[in-house]
Amino acid sequence: MSNLTDITPLRWLMRNPIWGFVLLVFIFFSLMSDHFFDYRNFQNILVQTSTIGLIALGMTLVMINGNIDLSVGATLALAAAFAVDVQSWAMFATWGNWQILPAVCLALLVGLLMGAINGFIVWKTGVDAFIVTLGAMLGIRGLVFVYTGESSFYAMNFAYSDFSALSVGPLPVLAVIFLVCTLIVHLVLSRTVHGRNTYAVGGNREAAVNAGIRVGPHMMVNFMIIGFLAALSGVLLSTQMGAATPNLGRDYELWVITAVVLGGTKLTGGKGDIIGTLGGVLAIGILRNGMNLMQVPAFYVYVILGSILIAVLFLDKRFNRTEDGGLRL
């Protein structure tokens, strides 16, 4: 973790097998498709990846913490709806392009709030996060439908939908936001006390409690981080589409969890890192992009993805079977 310097590339790859896979699909599609190995396409991949990638960063924290969040897709849709709708509120009518600012702030705040609600319930009631966020997934999605009246919102301010076309130097702005967030979350997880305690709580909760680590607040903070990132992801997605639909982000929780598990984070908590998650997200992104370029129907991606997920689980079990000690149970 902290002593990356004295590790050879091969060993590093052994510990992060997902990057081997990323390399493999990268080479595969470079050979198989004329359009894949192209700078513009790489930009595409990063932009396409950013939506799921941002949420996956938060999911990594939550899962290392020993929880799970199924409500991210709904939070994304709610934030997107707010971001697009608030711009057109009458009170901001005279603000010009500045009307985007309160809209985006409110959207992010909503994400933060949804995360806080989830985290607070998990902390105070002691109900399993799976159940809490499963309820929230239905509830927040219901909120989206009720709020939008089951119809789509369209951004009237073109500056909003133009945002996603901007670039910072050679990189599209969406990719930059994603990469910056990746770096920040990585630093939070690996360098800060909150990040380290996140591992402690997920890895051995009793030990963490005995050591005086306050389990509840750490969990709540992580839920707030994922809520914020899901909202950010929703805002960015709505700038790409220039609209927010009530069904936005459906099934995203599944993609995100798939990416995070591919990246080596354990469902039981205590293990995983952002480098792995980035690999998981990129693997999915490259796979989707490459198959699209090869004109494989999108359906096959589902099958391949599901199979990979199960295969990873199987291999992990094969190579890390130590706990049973030969007892046939």
Place this chain on the structure above:
Amino acid sequence: MLLNRLKAGGPAIAKQGILVAFILFMIVFSFMSDRFLTPDNIMSVFRQSAIIGVMALGVTIVVIGGNLDLSVGSMLSFATVLVVDLHDKVGPELAIPIMVLATLCLGAINGFLIGILRLNSLIVTLGMLSAIQGLVLIYSGGQNVDIVDQRGTWFAIFGRGSVLGIAAPIIIFGLLAILFHVIMTTTPFGRKVYAVGGNPTASVFSGIPRSRIVFTTYLISALCVAVAAIILGSRVMGSQNNVGQGYELQVLAAVILGGTSLLGGAGSILKTVLGVLMLAFIQNGLILMGQPYYTQWLVTWVVIIVAVWLDVAAKRGRLFSPIA
């Protein structure tokens, strides 16, 4: 106070929480709308809840056995598309058995990976959810399917028929519920499922074939999905290729609401039926009160969390979690 009483009465009373909540809801709704407690309305709620209900029966058994099944939603898409598509190609008498067999195969894959290879059920069924969805899309070529001659086929009886004025879906749901209730409470198999879910290690130490039991629970879950698909296909006489999307969560919500613990070893088929009906009545009641359709999801959110919270609180003997 309430909590102390709950604790003193032991889990027996705590487990009746769902029944109490159910009755409360019924009373409140019947005051809010005249039409709520009419026989017609009740029948229509029962009929609408049949599909989720049948799937929830299977998932309840899986969960009692200590696992999860998130793949039932896309499995429902798969089964419905298959049976509707085959209906016009080979006729219903062949379409139904082929579909049932194919769906059982998917259940067997789940069962093999989770029961025999002991992989984490959440992730495996998540992967299957994605894979089966892809399978449906490949099979249907992304098209929706439907039955051309909707009037001339006996396939219609499952979704549209009725016996003595009771709609067929209700009868199927009711019979299956009774069947599975009897299986779970009175047969050796049912006992073993509870044992394996309650303590897999102790079950093996008692000579119970744990792998086989878990495998079978997934077969049952798949069978339930197949039955639900027959009802759905027969009622709609067609199918969108993602018709089951999101069903897994509504099903799981009903199972959890029924008080079946996600940890396994506890729960009951009849309580799940209650959970299913409660969700259906909430949906119906809110619509009768003129609320937008999706308000039910908001209410479901609150109901699920409060229900599970009270259950957890009764077990630990205090309302709030002691963690700092």
Place this chain on the structure above:
Amino acid sequence: MNEKLEPALRLKGIVKTFPGVRALDGVDFEVMPGEVHALLGENGAGKSTLMKVLAGMYQPDEGQIIIAGQPVRMTTPIEAKAQGVVLIHQELSLVPEMSAAENIYLGELPLKSFGRVDWTTLYERSNAILERLNCNFRGEVTVVNLSIANQQMVEIARALTVDARVVVFDEPTASLTDAEKVVLFEIINDLKARGVGIVYISHRMDEIFTLSDRITVLRDGSYRGTLTTADTNEDEVTRLMIGRSLDLSRDTATPTLGETVLEVRNLTCAPLYRDISFSVRAGEVVGFYGLVGAGRTEIAETLFGLRSADSGEILIDGEKVQIGSPPDAIALGISLVPENRKEQGLVLSMNCRDNMTLPQVQNLASGPFVSSSAENEIFDKYREKLEIKTPSWRQTVRVLSGGNQQKIVIGKWLSMQPRVLIVDEPTRGIDVGSKSEIHALLRALAAQGYAVIVISSEMPEVLRVSDRIVAMYNGRIMREFTADLVTEDSLVQAISGIKATEVA
């Protein structure tokens, strides 16, 4: 010893009750600076409760905790640690995926700005501690990659992050090899030399007599006395512990033995056990005595089809058999009452009757249904026979006492009418009264013609119930004794790895 000093820690009249149990009943205990004070007692005597009181995990109902002359209240382990009282857990409480240094300073990571961890300080400090412990690894290592012994070192290193006044060691040698033990003892002596008071909890007499200065004995939650190690002997300590002189006599006269039912030849499952040969006759109780980890449980698991042996033969009634799974074992008439009642023996969420009939529920079916009357018949029979105290068969086993739970497990296997009954640690965590009941029961079963194997880590138990005793050490059978010839000394030597010939 320095007699003028204040005790580093003193407990006065500690009372702690749990619903239905008086776990600690007016316990007095003190440890001087620079003293190793051993705490002894049988399972269930209240040692672990006392420790948890010490470590701030439990609050005593009555009594005082006095540290360096000041009465204190400690409501959390952190407060206890701040007072200089550190508990080293028997079960490791480490976070596997974190570095050793982070584990040492868990909950107290040094901070820089913006909540960042100050790695330089962290590694400096933790490496200094690890060096002091003569550890051959550094704080940067991830704990999951360390051996059990080194993990224990990390656990011990935690005690040194504060200026510890008192360090409590709970069975620290349970998972250590002999070489590692030596290192541990050096550390303890080093702490002692620096004036730290040590509370040392162990079952192993030899360790206690080499290490400790004084010995305090608990029995049934109450204080039984404190002895100065130099002036006492094992016999006196044992007498205090079990409340009487070691009773070597067995309950009944040896019954007539039948044919050999089970025979094991050269059974090997490396590295757990090697070259195991023994036999059991009908009507006989064979006791397997040894330390935890000697390979006894693993042999039982193999006989019950839960493990496959590398080589060797198992014979039932003189015929070679293959046991591939528990159902195979059950079909051959082998039953196993497992070591861990709650994890392996019972489905805690099920009722008494269903637990008891679980292995044969398939055979009790009439038509497709389980016959409730057949089940009740079995349950009533064994409830009466074993005197199980439960209001009804509907009672969830979770709420029963340890003794009654154990009887349900025994009943479960007796009702299968086995030929060979293997009982692993039959009285672990059971109160004294139920203990002797279970001992009597095991003798009675043998008298009825069962071939019984009893695995136990408690010498009085083995001596009391066995006709023959097999002593194991480190995966091998060291010696076999008959009940008439066994002595306590020879038994202790055998399970400590000392061969008979080496004893003068």
